[in-house]
Amino acid sequence: MKKIFSFLFVAGFILNAVAQKKPVYFPESDLTITGAYYYPEHWDEVQWERDFKKMSEMGFEFTHFAEFAWAQLEPEEGKYDFAWLDRAVALAAKYKLKVIMCTSTATPPVWLTRKHPDILKMREDGTLMDHGSRQHASFSSEIYRTYSMKMIAELARHYGKDDRIIGWQLDNEPASNVDYGKDAEKRFRAWLKNKYKNIDALNKSWGTNFWSNTYTDFEQINIPQHSQWGMNLYQRLDHSRFCDEETANFLDLSAKEIRKYSTPKQWITSNYIPNYESRYIGNSKQLDFVTYTRYMVYGEHNGTGPKGYRVGEYSRIAMANDYFRPLSPNYGVMELQPGQVNWGSINSQPIPGAVRLWLWHVFAGGSKLTCTYRFRAPIYGYEQYHAGIIGTDGVTPTRGGLEFEQYIKDIKLLRKNKSKAPLPVDYLKRKTAILYDPDNTIAINQNKQTVVWDTEAHVLKYYKALKGMGAPVDFIRDSTDFAQYPVIVLPAYQQMSRKLIAKLTDYVSKGGNLVLSTRTGHQDEQGHLWEAKHAEPIWPLIGAEIEFYDLLKPHASDNVEMGTNSYAWTSWGDVLKPTGNTQTWATYAGDFYAGKAAVTFRKAGKGSVTYVGPDSNTGELEQAVMQKLYGQLNIPVEHYPPGVIVEYRDGFGIALNYADKPYEMKLPRGTEILIGKTTLNTADVLVWKLK
Numbered sequence: 001m002k003k004i005f006s007f008l009f010v011a012g013f014i015l016n017a018v019a020q021k022k023p024v025y026f027p028e029s030d031l032t033i034t035g036a037y038y039y040p041e042h043w044d045e046v047q048w049e050r051d052f053k054k055m056s057e058m059g060f061e062f063t064h065f066a067e068f069a070w071a072q073l074e075p076e077e078g079k080y081d082f083a084w085l086d087r088a089v090a091l092a093a094k095y096k097l098k099v100i101m102c103t104s105t106a107t108p109p110v111w112l113t114r115k116h117p118d119i120l121k122m123r124e125d126g127t128l129m130d131h132g133s134r135q136h137a138s139f140s141s142e143i144y145r146t147y148s149m150k151m152i153a154e155l156a157r158h159y160g161k162d163d164r165i166i167g168w169q170l171d172n173e174p175a176s177n178v179d180y181g182k183d184a185e186k187r188f189r190a191w192l193k194n195k196y197k198n199i200d201a202l203n204k205s206w207g208t209n210f211w212s213n214t215y216t217d218f219e220q221i222n223i224p225q226h227s228q229w230g231m232n233l234y235q236r237l238d239h240s241r242f243c244d245e246e247t248a249n250f251l252d253l254s255a256k257e258i259r260k261y262s263t264p265k266q267w268i269t270s271n272y273i274p275n276y277e278s279r280y281i282g283n284s285k286q287l288d289f290v291t292y293t294r295y296m297v298y299g300e301h302n303g304t305g306p307k308g309y310r311v312g313e314y315s316r317i318a319m320a321n322d323y324f325r326p327l328s329p330n331y332g333v334m335e336l337q338p339g340q341v342n343w344g345s346i347n348s349q350p351i352p353g354a355v356r357l358w359l360w361h362v363f364a365g366g367s368k369l370t371c372t373y374r375f376r377a378p379i380y381g382y383e384q385y386h387a388g389i390i391g392t393d394g395v396t397p398t399r400g401g402l403e404f405e406q407y408i409k410d411i412k413l414l415r416k417n418k419s420k421a422p423l424p425v426d427y428l429k430r431k432t433a434i435l436y437d438p439d440n441t442i443a444i445n446q447n448k449q450t451v452v453w454d455t456e457a458h459v460l461k462y463y464k465a466l467k468g469m470g471a472p473v474d475f476i477r478d479s480t481d482f483a484q485y486p487v488i489v490l491p492a493y494q495q496m497s498r499k500l501i502a503k504l505t506d507y508v509s510k511g512g513n514l515v516l517s518t519r520t521g522h523q524d525e526q527g528h529l530w531e532a533k534h535a536e537p538i539w540p541l542i543g544a545e546i547e548f549y550d551l552l553k554p555h556a557s558d559n560v561e562m563g564t565n566s567y568a569w570t571s572w573g574d575v576l577k578p579t580g581n582t583q584t585w586a587t588y589a590g591d592f593y594a595g596k597a598a599v600t601f602r603k604a605g606k607g608s609v610t611y612v613g614p615d616s617n618t619g620e621l622e623q624a625v626m627q628k629l630y631g632q633l634n635i636p637v638e639h640y641p642p643g644v645i646v647e648y649r650d651g652f653g654i655a656l657n658y659a660d661k662p663y664e665m666k667l668p669r670g671t672e673i674l675i676g677k678t679t680l681n682t683a684d685v686l687v688w689k690l691k
Contacts, residue, residue, distance in 0.1 A: 025167070025267045025288065026330060026368040031415060031650055034359075034408050035062035035100065036389055037335075037374040040088040041072045047394060049091050054390065055375055056095035058401070059408035063097050064334075064371055065089070067172050068134065070104035070151060077111055080154050089164055098166040100371070101159050103254055105148045106134045106172040112147055113137070119144040122181040124225060139177040139250035140184035148250075152257045160262035167267040169334060170254045173293055174270055176278060177246040184246075185223050191242045193218045205526055206234040233447055234527060240442055244279040255286035271334035274320040276456055277441040282327035289328035291369070292320050293335035296358055298344025304643040305660025310351035311683055314643050314658035315460055317358060318467055321365025323436075323475040332369035333362045339387030339400030347385070353683030356403040357656055360685045363411070364647035364654040372404060410675050414687070417674055419651025421690035426636040427648055430471040433485040434463065437477060440495045443527050444519065450551040452571040453615070459491045461619035462517065465626045470638030470646055482507040486635065489515040492615075497525035498537060505541055509605030513633060515626070516542060517612045518549075518574045535574075542611040543582035543602035547575045550591070560598045560614050560621055562586035567614075567621035574613035576600050585628065586621070588614075599625055601632075608633070644680070648690070655686040 026033070036055060040048055055063060065088060066073065074080050092099055113120060113131040119141040120128045129136040137144050159165045177184075196202040199215055208214040213232055215221055224235045255268045262268075267288040272281045274292050282290055296312030303313050324331045336358060340349050362370050377388035377398070389401035397405065441455045466473050466489075474485070478500050482488060488507070493516070501521070508514055521538035523529055530537055535546045552558060552570045559566040560573075562585060576597040578584055586599035598613045599621075612625055630637050640646060643659030655665045657680035665678045665686055676686035 023264050023267075025265075028650075029415065029418070031411060032363055032367055033061045033369050034059070034404065034411070035064060035097075035369065035371040036060050036404075037064040037067070037371065038088075038092075038376070039067075039069075039374065040065065040084065041069050042378065043376065043394075045084070045087070048088060049094075051376065051390070051394070052091050052095045052097060054395070056097055058389070058397070058405045059412070060375075060404075061096075061098065062100060062166060062369075062371070063092050063375070064100045064102060064169070066104055066155070067102040067169070068104055068107040070107055071109040073104060073155065074109060074151055077115070082155075082158050089159075089162070093164045099164055100167050100169055101155065101165050102169040103148075103152050103155065103171060103258075105137075105152070105170075105250075105254065106174075108137045108144070108147070116141075116143045116147075118181060118183070119147075120181075121177075121179040122184075124180055124227060126180070134172070135175060138179040138181055138184060139246045140179050140181065140187050142183050145250065145253065149253060149257050152254050153260070156258040156261040160258065160266065163263075163265070165266055167269065167288075168255075168258055168262070169291075170251045170268065170270040170287075172271065173273050173335075174247050174251060174280065175273070175275075176240070176243040176280065177250070178243050180223050187246070188223055188239065188242050189218045189221055191245070192221060192238065195238075206232055206238075207528065208232070233443075236446060237439075237443055237527065241279060241439065244283070247280040248283040251280075251284040252286040255284065259286070269332070269334070272324075274316075274323060276319075276323065276436070276459070277438045277445065279438050279442075281324075281438075287328070289330040289332070289368075290324055291332040291334040292324050293373075294320055294333060294358070294362075295335075295337040295341060295344075297337065297348055297350045297354065298341050299346030299348065300344065304658055307351070308643075308658070308660060309346075310348055311354045311357065311658050312350075314361075314645055314656075315464055315467070317361040318365070318645055319460070319463055319475075321362065321367070322463075322473045325366050326474045326476055326480075330368045332367050332371070334369075334371050335373040336362060336370055337400075338372045338374070338389055338404065339398050340385070341387065342383055342385035350400070351683050352399060353403065355400040356407050357658070357683045357685055359404065359407040360410075360654060360687070361645065361656050364645070364649065364656065366649050410687070413674060414650075414652060417672075417689055419689050421651045423648045424653075424690070427470065427472060429486065430469060430630065430635050430637055431474075431485060432466050432471045432487045432489065433474050433476045433480070433482070434459065434466075435478065435488055435490045435493060436475045437493070437495075440493060443523075444492060444494050450571055452551075452554055454571075455492060458517070458571075458615050461616065461622040462489050462491050462515070462626065464619060464642065465623040467645060468623065468638075468640050468642065469626065469630065470640060472647070478503070482512060483510070485512070486633070487513045487515065487629075489517070490520050491517045492519040493517075493521065494519045495523045495525055495527055496521045496538070500525075501537055501541060508541070508607035508609055511606035513608045513610075513629070514541075515610045515612065515629065517622075518572050518615050520611075539579070541604075542576075542600065542609050543578065543580055543604065544597065544600045544611060545577040545579065546613075547577050547596070549574045550593070557617060558588065558590035560586050560616065561589050562599065562621065562624055565624065567624070568617045569614040569621070570617055571615045573598065573615070574611075576611060576613050578602075585610075585625065601629070651690045653686075653688045653690060655680060657682060657684050
């Protein structure tokens with residue numbers, strides 16, 4: 001009996017340890033939770049209780065503190081004041097609001113910047129940033145790192161075991177740490193030495209024999225002047241990698257400091273702007289999951305139709321969902337636009353219903369939490385005229401606030417109507433991955449070859465085609481297990497190792513289907529052109545030679561002919577010569593290589609490989625190729641118009657309409673509709689329960 005008890009005790013201890021290692025931060029029964037930023041330091045304390053009471057009455061489940069409050073947390077060096085924040089946490093808890101605590105490293109106090117001005121970022125021209133903004137201190141500054149970690153440690157000691165705190169946000173919208181200061185230069189040299197080990201290896205990788213760039217010692221290397229014409233491409237590329245890594249490891253240091261004092265129940269994240277050429281996103285290994293920020297109407301995107309700018313470009317939330325979700329077990333949205341903003345080029349009013357549409361779109365992608373900036377609209381500071389959930393009078397909900405309130409009620413309805421139904425079989429059959437590496441994008445963008453080229457726009461042509469076909473999409477890296485995806489798309493994957501080529505070849509032989517687009521495989525993983533014929537290492541994979549590529553003038557588009565249709569192209573075209581049994585699906589027209597292959601397809605092993613040579617002007621060619629391929633593979637697809645998104649999660653179907661025309665959603669007879677109607681007007685949402 002004693003032995004059995006001992007065994008059960010040990011087994012229970014192990015299970016408990018596993019449970020502590022992987023706590024459940026977001027119970028499945030919640031589906032998702034919703035919160036709002038609040039800045040106690042911005043408001044008279046007599047108003048706090050009124051505000052938290054209103055926040056709770058509107059259905060919000062958590063709030064968010066201390067994002068930019070270092071000056072209030074540490075008003076003098078080494079003297080900390082948490083009393084005001086304690087009172088705010090207590091009032092939030094009184095109204096059943098959990099708290100996300102934020103480190104305030106985006107805004108150092110003035111006593112620190114004046115005592116140590118060298119913590120400020122130095123621009124390329126040698127001038128220093130100054131106090132009065134945010135993100136003006138350098139993650140590369142050793143002094144700044146020291147002071148930051150001291151402050152974070154004090155904050156974590158105070159709140160790390162507080163059950164009212166559900167998690168931590170590190171910094172705010174951290175960006176690549178570009179700094180030309182002395183510490184940054186010193187750390188860059190150390191980073192290079194750690195990467196290359198010896199100067200000969202660096203010279204070989206950077207190709208320094210070109211233009212007499214050769215170095216004999218790491219101390220000779222400065223931070224490259226990115227504005228200087230002809231600067232070594234590989235030095236610039238490595239410097240951008242270093243800047244991203246400085247951001248990632250600063251966040252890791254912050255997380256480690258919190259974990260010295262916090263309970264495992266408290267999670268740690270950071271909120272990123274979805275820049276798809278940022279390597280630091282997902283590269284902080286100490287975070288429990290990632291979150292993103294998304295603003296949809298600020299003058300930069302026209303959306304669909306003449307008034308589409310009021311609802312926003314539908315791919316912005318869709319792609320952010322599909323990019324962030326594969327990076328961590330959970331993901332969330334830490335800042336979602338609550339209404340009109342102030343910092344864009346043209347700060348229009350969103351169309352009524354747009355805020356609720358965005359909330360549902362975030363949910364549709366699988367988000368575990370959604371938070372909005374901010375509960376109360378600011379009445380002073382840089383972000384005057386930025387809407388909140390409550391207007392400038394402090395009591396009246398804005399239209400966006402009412403839409404948040406409605407969404408929260410909708411989620412409560414879903415919680416009462418749980419479904420254990422599996423996702424639709426046809427939906428899962430068209431599950432597709434886009435193989436994407438931000439390092440590759442940066443390498444292309446610093447040497448585009450033509451001003452017409454736009455890497456993100458090129459990726460979006462394939463992405464939008466897939467979403468129009470109703471495909472669930474994951475953005476993946478080359479370390480991912482490819483076998484789980486029937487189709488993988490590689491848009492403009494220019495830098496490619498032989499190891500990756502072998503992995504892709506194996507994937508195809510076992511039944512996978514590859515789509516490779518223009519500019520793929522032209523260089524090795526170091527960004528060097530192959531010492532071979534142009535892109536020759538991928539010829540056996542695609543079943544064709546790439547004879548050459550062409551770049552057209554913006555005023556002189558040519559066409560690609562596929563079946564009875566013609567598609568205009570301008571920016572880049574790989575001209576193909578099929579070999580063996582490779583089929584030609586489309587040909588070039590209008591120039592000296594008219595009739596040459598533009599799109600090829602071959603069966604290989606149990607799978608297939610499609611190569612799309614040109615980057616079309618509108619994305620219609622890419623859409624036609626994808627539809628033909630899925631037809632050939634007997635993968636069932638939908639035909640949603642641009643702006644209509646349909647996703648499935650947790651036993652529910654969600655349809656969203658960003659388009660300027662109504663869309664009629666066809667559902668099986670007897671489907672239980674929980675929210676909305678099958679006729680979706682602009683900004684409408686439809687939610688139904690799966691059987």
